[in-house]
Amino acid sequence: xxxxxxxxxxxxxxxxxxxxxxxxxxxxxxxxxxxxxxxxxxxxxxxxxxxxxxxxxxxxxxxxxxxxxxxxxxxxxxxxxxxxxxxxxxxxxxxx
Numbered sequence: 245x246x247x248x249x250x251x252x253x254x255x256x257x258x259x260x261x262x263x264x265x266x267x268x269x270x271x272x273x274x275x276x277x278x279x280x281x282x283x284x285x286x287x288x289x290x291x292x293x294x295x296x297x298x299x300x301x302x303x304x305x306x307x308x309x310x311x312x313x314x315x316x317x318x319x320x321x322x323x324x325x326x327x328x329x330x331x332x333x334x335x336x337x338x339x340x
Contacts, residue, residue: 248282249272249276249278249282250282250285252269252272252279253279253282253283253285254286255269256283256286256321257283257287257290257314257315257318259318273322273325273326274325274326274329283318286318287318290311290314290315291311293311
């Protein structure tokens with residue numbers, strides 16, 4: 245994971261950022277491949293934890309569901325951020 249962004253990426257994936265922090269980090273996601281790599285690494289780590297949690301019979305379903313929600317939320321946020329940036333780029337390009 246990219247050291248520069250790993251803490252922020254983990255907070256982003258886990259939904260621990262307020263609206264202002266989230267917006268600032270999404271700006272970084274749009275500009276820095278290292279930030280996107282950090283989010284992807286965090287997502288993979290959370291997915292691995294989800295897989296391990298499913299092996300625990302008495303907590304598996306609960307943990308799997310919670311981790312699934314975190315992964316889905318992170319994926320949707322990243323898609324929204326990237327879509328917004330592409331739209332902005334397109335608008336700037338078409339004005340030229």
